[in-house]
Amino acid sequence: MNQKLDEFKQRMSELTDLGRANAVVGWDQQVYMPHGGAEDRGYVLATMAGLAHDKLTCDEVGILLEELVPLAKQMDPDSDDACLILRVAHEFEKQTKVPREKVAEFAQATAMAEVAWEHARAEDDFKLFQADLEKIVELRREYASFFKPYDHVYDPLLDDFEPGLKTKEVKDIFGKLRTQQVALLQAIAQKPEINDSFLHVAYSEQAQWDFGVDVITRFGFDWNRGREDKSVHPFTTSFGIGDVRLTTRFMADNAPSSLFSTMHEGGHAMYEQGIDHSLDRSPLATGASMAVHESQSRLWENIIGRSKSFWKFFYPRLQKTFPAQLAGVSMEQYYRAINKVEPSFIRTEADEATYNLHIMLRLELEIALMEGSLQVKDLPEAWNARMKDYLGIVPPNNRLGVLQDVHWSSGLLGYFPTYALGNLVSAQLWEKIQSDIPTVEAQIEAGQFAELLAWLRLNIHRHGAKFEPQVLVKRVTGSTITPEPYMRYLTKKYSEIYGL
C-alpha cells in the first residue's frame, strides 16, 4: 500500500509541477508579455489546462483513490497524507462528474462572454452582454445539476472556491452582517466629510515603490523566495514555496492605492511563503480557500495597514519621503483620510465600511439567478435597487453598475462572497491574535512584525490546504466564520474616527 501511496504522490507532484508551469506562463502573460504574444499564449494556457485536467481525472488516479480513500479515513485526520488523499479525492469527484465536452463548452462560452462584456462596458450597453450572460447562467445551472442532490443550487459553485462551505451558512452570516453594516454606514453619513484631498496629488512612482518594498520587507516578505513586478491588475501567484510573486500598479490620482495594494498582495504572498516545506510539490501547497487567503491580505492591508499603530511608526517616514505632499498634514489627518468612508459605485475602490455591502449585493443577485427567481434581463434594475437600499446611491450608468466586474463574464459565479468572508475571518483572527499576543499593537507601533508573522505561520500558513476553511477557522479561533468580530472591529474603529 505504501507503493500505491508513493505512486499517488508522484502523480500529484507532477500535477503540481504542471500547475506551476501554467502559473509562470500566466504571470508572464500579465507582467512581461508583448502584445504580439497574446494569441499563442491563449493556446498555451488552454493546452496546459487540458493536460492538467487529464492528469487529475485519468483512470489511474481513480483506481489509486479507490484504494487510498478508505485508508485515509483510518489515518490521523491531521496527517499530511490523509489530508492530501481526501482533498484530491474531493477534487477528482467534482471534476469527473462534469462531462469533458461541458468543460470545453463552458470555456468557450466564457471566452466569448469576456469579449462581449468588454464591448458592453465600453458601450455602456448591458444588452450587448445579456445573451452571453444568459448562456453562462444556463451552463452554471447545468453544472450544478451534475452535483445533485445538493442542499442548494448555489452550493456546487461555492464549493469550487470554499471547499465544504454551504450556501445556507453564507446566507446566515451575511444576513446578520447586512443590517449592522447598513446601520453603521447611515450613522457615518450624518457626520462631516473627511478631507483627503492631499492623497489625490502627484506622488513619485519610484518613491511609492520603494516605500511599499520597505513596508512588506518589515512585515517579513522573503525576497530570496519571491519578487515584485508591475502589472495592470495587481495579483499574487506562487511557483512553489520558494518562489512567490506579487505585482503592484500605480494610479495617477490615488497615491495610497499602490501602497495598500502592495500590503494586500504581500499578505497573500507571505501566506504562500509560509506553507510547510513538507507540503511542497503537492496540491496542498496552496491556501486553504479563497476566503482564508483573503483573510491574510485583508489583515495586512486593512487591520494592520490602516491602523493608527501602523502609522505611528510609518507616518514620519512617509512624511520624510513625500515632504512636498505631506509637510502640513498631521498623522491624525492622514489616518482619517485613508479611512474615509464614502458610498461609491466601484467595489474595488470601496472603503472598509462599504466593501462588504458591494459583495452582499452580488451574492444575492447570483443566488437569485441560480435559483431562477431573477432573469438576466432584469439584472441592471435589480442591481440599482440594491445599491439604493444598501449604499443610498444609484449608479448613473451600467458601466459604474452591473457591468463593472469581469467575474461574471469569466463564469466566476460563487467567487464574490469569498472577498467578504475574508474580511470576517481577518477580524476573527485579529481578536485571537490580540488575546495571544497582548503586546501586538505596541510591536506594530515599533515597526516590529516578527511575532505576528510567526503566529500566522504557526496557526494558518504552515497548514497550506490541509483543512477546509471552516475547519481551519474553527481550529484557530474556536468558531466557524462569523460576522461579530468584524462588526466589533468596524464599530470601534469608525466610532473613534467619526465620533459616533
Next chain:
Amino acid sequence: MNQKLDEFKQRMSELTDLGRANAVVGWDQQVYMPHGGAEDRGYVLATMAGLAHDKLTCDEVGILLEELVPLAKQMDPDSDDACLILRVAHEFEKQTKVPREKVAEFAQATAMAEVAWEHARAEDDFKLFQADLEKIVELRREYASFFKPYDHVYDPLLDDFEPGLKTKEVKDIFGKLRTQQVALLQAIAQKPEINDSFLHVAYSEQAQWDFGVDVITRFGFDWNRGREDKSVHPFTTSFGIGDVRLTTRFMADNAPSSLFSTMHEGGHAMYEQGIDHSLDRSPLATGASMAVHESQSRLWENIIGRSKSFWKFFYPRLQKTFPAQLAGVSMEQYYRAINKVEPSFIRTEADEATYNLHIMLRLELEIALMEGSLQVKDLPEAWNARMKDYLGIVPPNNRLGVLQDVHWSSGLLGYFPTYALGNLVSAQLWEKIQSDIPTVEAQIEAGQFAELLAWLRLNIHRHGAKFEPQVLVKRVTGSTITPEPYMRYLTKKYSEIYGL
C-alpha cells in the same frame, strides 16, 4: 485522410504549446527567478520534458505517422504539410529508438555531471570531473548504438543538432578550413599588436543598453513581438512568432561585449520573428538547425556589426554617447580595436580569426572520444597539445582549458561544430546577399537594413524548420556548407586591417 492530418496537426500544436510553456519557464528561470525557486523549478522542467516526450512518442502519433508518411512522400516536398510530417517522423523515429529508462539515466547522469564539473572547475581539478564525463561518453556511445547501422558513431549526435548532416561532411569542411585558418593566424601574429585599451574602461550600463536597443531596432527587431532582459548568460528564446525574447549582460572590463552580444542575440531573435505565420504553433516554427541559427546571429554580430560600413554610420553616435571614453579615438582606431586578433584560451571571448580553431579542437576530441581512440583521462593533455598546434598557446590550468565549457557536462556532444558551421554559412549567405543586393554596403553605411532583412526573411526565416540545413543552404546559395566564402571573407578583412 484529411481528418488524420488534422488530428496529427492538432497533436503537434499541443506539443508545440507544451514546448512553449517550457520555454517560458526556462526563460524565467534565467531572467527573474529568485534563488529560492531553483529546486522546485528543476522539478517543473523535468516533468514538462517528460510530458513532451510522452506526447511525441505515444502510440497514437506512431499510428498516425504510419499512415501519413507515405502520403507526405507523394506531396509537393516544399509543402508545409509534407515538411511537417517528415520532420516529425524523423524526430519520432529518433526518440522512440531510445528506451525511456535510458533517457532518464542520461538526464540523471548529466545532472550529476554538471555539479561535478562546476566543482572541478572551481578547484581546477579535472579528476573531479573525469568519472562523470566517462559515464557521459559511455552513455553517448550507447545512445549512438541505438541508431545502428550508421556511417560514423558521431552521426547520431550530430543529427540531433543538424538534421541530416554527416560526420564525414563536417570533417571534410573542417579539414579544408583548419590549414587556411592556422596560416592566416600565423601571418597576423607577425604584425604589430593593435591597441584596444579604450574598450576596457568604464562605460555606463544604461547607455550601453540604450545603444544596443537602438541598433537592433534599426536592424528590424520588432518590439511588439518581443522584448529584451538581462541574464547571466545571454540567450534567445521563442514563445511563438509573436513573442521572441533576447537577453544581454554587461561585463565591467569589456564594454563592446554587451553590444556585440545584443546584435548576436538580435540575429537569432529576428530569425524566429521572421518565420511564416502559417507555420506557427507547429514544430516547424523554429530555426532549421543550430548552424543555420548561428549563421543569422553571426551575420548580424560579425559580418555586419564588426564591419567598417556599419561603424561609418554608428561610430559618430557611439562617440557622442561616450564622449569621455572615445573623444580621442578615430573610427579607424575603433574599428581595428573591435577586430583585434589575439589567440586566447577562452572560446567565448575569441575573435573571428581564432574562434573556429577552438571549435575544431573540440570536434576532434569529441570524435576521438566517441571512436574510442582517446580516453577521457587523457583529455587535458590532448586539449593542450591541440591548443599549442592551432593557437600557439598552452593554457596554464584546466580552468582556462578543458574545463571551460559547460557543454560536455550537459551531455551536449555534437553541439560544438554548429558554432563554426554557422560562421561558414553566414559568409556563404553574405556573398549571395552582396550579389543580390549590390548596394547593401551603401545601405549599411546609411543605417538602412530593411532590404537586407527582407532578403533574409524571404530566403531563410520564413521557411522555419521546413528544410534540413544542407538542403536550405544549397537552395539559397547554390552550395552545401563550404568553407571558401568564410576564408575569403576573413582573408580580405584581416589583410586590410593588418596589412598582410
